Amino acid sequence: xxxxxxxxxxxxxxxxxxxxEFEHKNFVNESQKKIHRFTYLxxxxxxxxxxxxxxxxxxxxxNKPVLETNEKTFSLSHSxxxxxxxxSDCNCGVDIEKTKIRDxxxxxxxxxxxSASLKNFYYNWTKYEAEYKLGGKTxxxxxxxxxxxxxxxxxxNPEEKYEIYYNL
Numbered sequence: 001x002x003x004x005x006x007x008x009x010x011x012x013x014x015x016x017x018x019x020x021e022f023e024h025k026n027f028v029n030e031s032q033k034k035i036h037r038f039t040y041l042x043x044x045x046x047x048x049x050x051x052x053x054x055x056x057x058x059x060x061x062x063n064k065p066v067l068e069t070n071e072k073t074f075s076l077s078h079s080x081x082x083x084x085x086x087x088s089d090c091n092c093g094v095d096i097e098k099t100k101i102r103d104x105x106x107x108x109x110x111x112x113x114x115s116a117s118l119k120n121f122y123y124n125w126t127k128y129e130a131e132y133k134l135g136g137k138t139x140x141x142x143x144x145x146x147x148x149x150x151x152x153x154x155x156x157n158p159e160e161k162y163e164i165y166y167n168l
Contacts, residue, residue, distance in 0.1 A: 001088040001160050003153055004046055005096075005146060006167045008083050011038035039076055039083050046085060047072065064133070075133050075153075084151055091156045093134030095126040098149050119150070126152035 011019070011034050022040035023033070040058070047053040047067070057068040066073070075086045075094040086094035104121035108114070111128065115121035123143045130152045131137055140155045142162040153162060 001086055001092055001142075001153055001155055001162050002050070003094065003142075003151070003162060003164045004042070004085045004087075004167065005151070005164065006042055006083045006085070008035050008038060008078060008081055010167075011035060014038060014041065035078055035083070039078060039085070042083060043074065043076065043085055046087070051087070075130070077129075077133075077151075079149065082146070082149060086153050088155055088157065088160065090160075091134055092160075093130035093132070093154045094151070095129035095133065096149055096151045097122055097126050097129075122150035123152065126150050127154065130154040 019034065019037035019041060022037045022044065044056050047056045051072055053067070053071050055069050058065050059068045060066070065076070073088050073091055075092050077084045077094050077096045079096045080098035082096055084094050084096045086092050099118070099122050101118070104115055104118050108121055108124065111125070113121065113124040113128070115124050127141055127143060130141070131154050134154050134156065138154045138156060139158045140160045141152060143150065143152045144164065145151070
């Protein structure tokens with residue numbers, strides 16, 4: 001699995017006309033609209049330049065974005081200042097969360113997690129969200145941190161290898 005971590009502040013340097021081309025949902029909030037468009041622009045660029053995929057048409061399968069050709073699977077997430085896009089040859093899921101102080105014990109109990117610390121809570125939470133995007137539990141997961149954020153990636157492939165690309 002290739003995992004791309006991208007600073008969403010870079011969206012501010014992209015022309016609004018270019019970003020319009022990548023809108024897949026209607027948003028009232030301009031900030032959310034810009035992040036959404038920028039995420040799909042980055043998805044398109046990575047598919048084109050990293051994977052050399054020519055048909056990058058996106059369709060929605062049960063509200064999940066997929067490549068029309070099924071040439072590559074991907075999962076998207078964003079939180080705060082970052083976007084994460086994960087790519088795999090089989091179904092995958094990714095989640096990023098900005099960490100903040102919260103009553104993790106109460107939330108962990110409600111969600112059925114066994115979290116001994118705030119850090120452990122975020123590992124559990126992001127894995128849960130990534131598995132939700134995947135469509136179920138998995139044996140293959142990879143969790144890591146960047147300052148103030150936790151990222152989890154999951155795959156249906158139990159032998160999945162994880163490679164991270166930063167554009168911070």
